[in-house]
Amino acid sequence: MKKHWEKSNRRVGDFLQSMCFSGPSFLGMLLFYVIPFGVVVYYSLIAGTLDHSFVGLQNYKNVLENGAFKIAVHNTAVFSALSVPLAVILSMLMALMLECRIPAKSQFRTFFLSPMMVPIASIILVWQVLFHANGAVNEFLAVFGADKIDWLKSDYCMVVIVLLFLWKNLGYNMILFMAALNNIPKTLIEVAEVEGASAWYQFFHIKLRYLSPTVLFVTILSIINSFKVFREIYLLTGDYPYDGLYMLQHFMNNMFRNLDYQKLSAAAVMLALVIVALLAILFAVENWFGKDVEG
Amino acid sequence: MKKHRYFGRGAMTLLAAVFAVLFLLPTVLTITNSFMTQSEITANYGQVFSNANDGKSYISKKINLKFIPDKVSFSQYLTILFKSPDYLLKFWNSVILVVPIVLAQLMVASVAAYGFTRWRGRVRDAIFFAYVILMLMPYQVTLVPNYLVSDWLGILNTRWAIILPGAFAPFSVFLLTKFMRRIPVSLIESAKLDGASEWHVFWDICLPQCRSALYSIAILVFIDNWNMVEQPLILLPNADQQPLSVFLSTINAGEIGIAFAAAVIYMVPGLLLFLHGEAYLVEGIAYSGSVKG
Numbered sequence: 260m261k262k263h264w265e266k267s268n269r270r271v272g273d274f275l276q277s278m279c280f281s282g283p284s285f286l287g288m289l290l291f292y293v294i295p296f297g298v299v300v301y302y303s304l305i306a307g308t309l310d311h312s313f314v315g316l317q318n319y320k321n322v323l324e325n326g327a328f329k330i331a332v333h334n335t336a337v338f339s340a341l342s343v344p345l346a347v348i349l350s351m352l353m354a355l356m357l358e359c360r361i362p363a364k365s366q367f368r369t370f371f372l373s374p375m376m377v378p379i380a381s382i383i384l385v386w387q388v389l390f391h392a393n394g395a396v397n398e399f400l401a402v403f404g405a406d407k408i409d410w411l412k413s414d415y416c417m418v419v420i421v422l423l424f425l426w427k428n429l430g431y432n433m434i435l436f437m438a439a440l441n442n443i444p445k446t447l448i449e450v451a452e453v454e455g456a457s458a459w460y461q462f463f464h465i466k467l468r469y470l471s472p473t474v475l476f477v478t479i480l481s482i483i484n485s486f487k488v489f490r491e492i493y494l495l496t497g498d499y500p501y502d503g504l505y506m507l508q509h510f511m512n513n514m515f516r517n518l519d520y521q522k523l524s525a526a527a528v529m530l531a532l533v534i535v536a537l538l539a540i541l542f543a544v545e546n547w548f549g550k551d552v553e554g
Numbered sequence: 555m556k557k558h559r560y561f562g563r564g565a566m567t568l569l570a571a572v573f574a575v576l577f578l579l580p581t582v583l584t585i586t587n588s589f590m591t592q593s594e595i596t597a598n599y600g601q602v603f604s605n606a607n608d609g610k611s612y613i614s615k616k617i618n619l620k621f622i623p624d625k626v627s628f629s630q631y632l633t634i635l636f637k638s639p640d641y642l643l644k645f646w647n648s649v650i651l652v653v654p655i656v657l658a659q660l661m662v663a664s665v666a667a668y669g670f671t672r673w674r675g676r677v678r679d680a681i682f683f684a685y686v687i688l689m690l691m692p693y694q695v696t697l698v699p700n701y702l703v704s705d706w707l708g709i710l711n712t713r714w715a716i717i718l719p720g721a722f723a724p725f726s727v728f729l730l731t732k733f734m735r736r737i738p739v740s741l742i743e744s745a746k747l748d749g750a751s752e753w754h755v756f757w758d759i760c761l762p763q764c765r766s767a768l769y770s771i772a773i774l775v776f777i778d779n780w781n782m783v784e785q786p787l788i789l790l791p792n793a794d795q796q797p798l799s800v801f802l803s804t805i806n807a808g809e810i811g812i813a814f815a816a817a818v819i820y821m822v823p824g825l826l827l828f829l830h831g832e833a834y835l836v837e838g839i840a841y842s843g844s845v846k847g
Contacts, residue, residue, distance in 0.1 A: 273673050276752060281669030284662045285681065287722030292688055295699030353573065361567040369832060370574040373581065376828040378781045380802040381817035382580040384810075385587075388599055389580075426577065431839055438840035476843060479690070486692035490783040494803040508784060511694050515701065515788050527698040534691060 296531075303524035318525040328526065331510040334417075334503060339485040342421045346481040347474060349425060350432030355462075357433075358440055368437075372430035379427065383494045387411075390419045411496060416503045423491050428484055432477045439473035440466065472545055479541045483534070581821070583621065588630055588818045590623040592811035599810065630815035641798070641816045648797035648820075651716055651786075652779045658721035659775055660768060667730035668756045672742065682731065685724040693784040704789055715789040720779060726771045732841055733767035734760060770838025773827050780824060 278285070306314045322328050353371060357364050389395050390410035397407050410419045443466060451461050467474075489508030492500055500509070507530070514523040587595070634641045670682050688696075696719075704715035737760060745755045761768075783803075786796045798820050805813045828835065 274675065274677075277669040277673035277675075277678060279669070279752075280672070280756070281666045281678070281681075284666030284722060284724075284727055287662065287718075288685070288688065288724060291703050291719040291722050292696060292699055293684075295702040296695075298702055299698050353570075356566050356570050356573075359563055359566045361563060361570055367570050367574055368836075370577050372832070372836070373825075373828065374577055376777055376824040377581050377821050378777075378799055378824060380781070380783070380799040381821040382584055383803065384813055384817055385580045385583045388583075426580065430577075434836055434839040435843045438843055473843060483690050483692055486694060487784075489693075490781070493783055493787075494799075497803065507694050511697065512787060515697075523698050527695050531691060531695045534695070535687065538687065538690065 296527075299524045299527055301524075302520050303528045305521070308520055318521045319529065322522050322525045322529070325522070327505070327510055327513070328522075330502065330505050331507045334505055335486065335507045338417060338420065338424075338488060338506070339482055341417060342424050342485050342488075343478060343481040345421065345425060346428055346432060346484075347477050350429045350477065351436050351470070351474070353429060353433045354436030354440055355466075357437065368433075371433055374426050375428075375430045379423070379491050380494050383491075386419070386423060386495060411504075412501050414503055416501050419495075420488060420491055420504065423495075424485065424488055427491075428481065432481065435473055435477055435480075436470065439470050443469045475541055475545050479537060482537060486530075584814060584817050584821070586621055586623065588814040589626045589628065590811070590814070591625060591627045591629055594624055595811045595814070630812045631819075633812050634815055634819065638812060640801075641812070641819070643794075644796065644798040644801040645819065647795055648780065648799065651713055651782070651797055652776060654717050655720035655723075655779050656772055656775050658717070659723060659726045660772060662721055663726035663730050663771070664761060664764070664768065665756070666727045667734050668760055670727070670731045671734040671737070671760075672752075672756075682728075685728050689724045689728055697784060697788050700785075701788060711790060711792050713790065713795060716782070716785045720785075723775075725778075726775055729771050729774075729838065729842055730764065730767060733764055737763050766834050766837065767841075769831055770834035770841075773831050773835050774838055776827065777824050 302308075303318050304313060304315065306312045306317075357367060361367070387394075391397075392407055392409040392412075394410075396410070397405075401407070408415050410416060447465060448461065451465055456464075486507065489506045492504050492506055493508075496504060498509070498512070507526075511523065511526065514526070590598075670678060700715070700719045701710070703719070704710040707714075707718075709715045709718070741759060741763075742755055745759050750759070781799060782797060783799055786800050790796060798816070802813065802817060802820065805816075
């Protein structure tokens with residue numbers, strides 16, 4: 260009996276002690292994120308801030324039928340579909356490139372990582388100069404006989420943003436891939452070489468297998484980052500960009516301006532659900548692939 | 555066979571060099587252009603920033619992207635420092651928003667990470683998992699709750715509306731916990747056997763082991779927040795208190811000359827941190843590599 264008491268005492272004591280340390284952070288998270296998110300869910304289900312009657316999924320329906328929201332979702336989806344695969348593949352190639360025992364490897368790493376430390380706001384001027392209708396990129400393309408494109412005010416606008424996104428994010432992803440490549444057991448590669456496996460075989464059958472958790476992680480990271488691309492667009496084009504660049508965050512900003520809590524809440528809840536679903540898929544896939552490989 | 559290898563390496567190096575030029579170009583251009591005189595910038599880029607023309611200055615029909623200024627001048631920097639206090643004020647706004655967030659986040663996160671490392675249990679692991687989910691939520695999700703709380707607390711449109719939620723952002727808790735879980739348990743247990751208090755173990759044994767981790771997290775948190783745009787637009791609409799990141803985008807066309815210099819000043823803290831702490835930064839990024847344990 261006494262033993263049992265001691266054990267449960269220790270458990271409760273442990274929990275209290277751990278909460279002495281984790282408590283401040285946990286309370287902060289509850290106060291600033293979790294509890295208000297509960298209220299957000301509540302707001303998304305009622306008629307208005309004055310009339311608290313329950314309206315079911317009406318707000319969600321309103322948001323989904325909203326024209327601006329549709330454009331925003333479409334543009335965000337197009338952007339993610341373009342930029343995420345590029346971000347994953349290019350950063351993996353960059354990591355493999357640096358693996359090839361090229362000279363000045365660490366300098367190259369520094370160069371590739373440097374955009375991460377440069378605030379977007381600092382380089383928008385150059386971006387505007389490069390991609391203006393009479394700008395440097397058009398002049399360069401004119402050498403090959405291409406027509407003038409007003410990059411930021413035409414359907415090509417997405418290209419500009421994708422390039423900016425890649426410029427900013429590839430370095431971080433590359434480091435993730437380099438770390439993963441480092442974790443591949445050297446002996447495995449050596450054996451493959453002795454056995455005469457070609458570089459392609461080594462890559463597809465050995466390296467990619469070990470990289471697969473990182474591929475998934477970089478994918479999810481890039482998807483999350485692609486939702487944040489509003490920042491780049493806002494700094495380049497302001498509150499009212501070309502239609503093709505109207506993003507989810509623009510929609511949210513407008514809702515904030517009108518203090519339309521209902522639509523805001525419904526949109527936030529839907530997006531949270533999408534992210535959670537994506538994460539669930541990631542974890543499922545990672546479990547599936549990661550079984551025979553030590554992370 | 556050998557020849558083939560050498561050729562491959564040469565091609566890779568060339569490719570890497572091309573990439574490197576592309577990656578460095580925007581930053582380098584911004585820096586070199588900041589040393590141009592006002593008239594040179596207006597002549598070269600007047601077209602881009604449409605209303606820059608005051609009717610008097612010469613504007614070239616073409617946009618000339620130049621690496622090297624005709625005449626190196628520090629006039630733009632002098633203007634920022636002495637004549638146009640707005641920029642320095644906004645720079646200070648950025649500092650006063652970001653530095654408290656970094657410090658507070660490190661303090662909150664280091665104790666929290668110790669709690670998550672030292673004692674494991676089903677509930678606490680679930681809580682930790684919630685941190686991971688929250689960490690991955692984009693601003694479109696988190697800003698609405700942040701806005702509501704700031705409204706309740708009456709701190710909307712003050713700096714606290716950004717600093718307080720920032721202090722409790724889950725990213726550093728997550729990363730630091732992953733670092734701490736690498737510390738051998740035996741180290742902590744032997745200290746406990748010697749009669750050290752829990753706080754003592756945390757402060758004198760655990761934290762010193764995490765020095766490099768704390769530094770790399772500080773860099774990551776700093777650069778993320780130094781770049782902030784979404785939060786000030788929504789939580790701090792008061793233009794006087796907004797950070798330089800937002801202000802740079804609203805630059806008046808007439809001031810396009812000093813904009814380059816302001817952009818350079820704005821990137822200096824990040825670049826200095828980078829040059830000093832690149833190794834730590836790389837280590838920190840590598841640690842963030844897998845979401846699970």
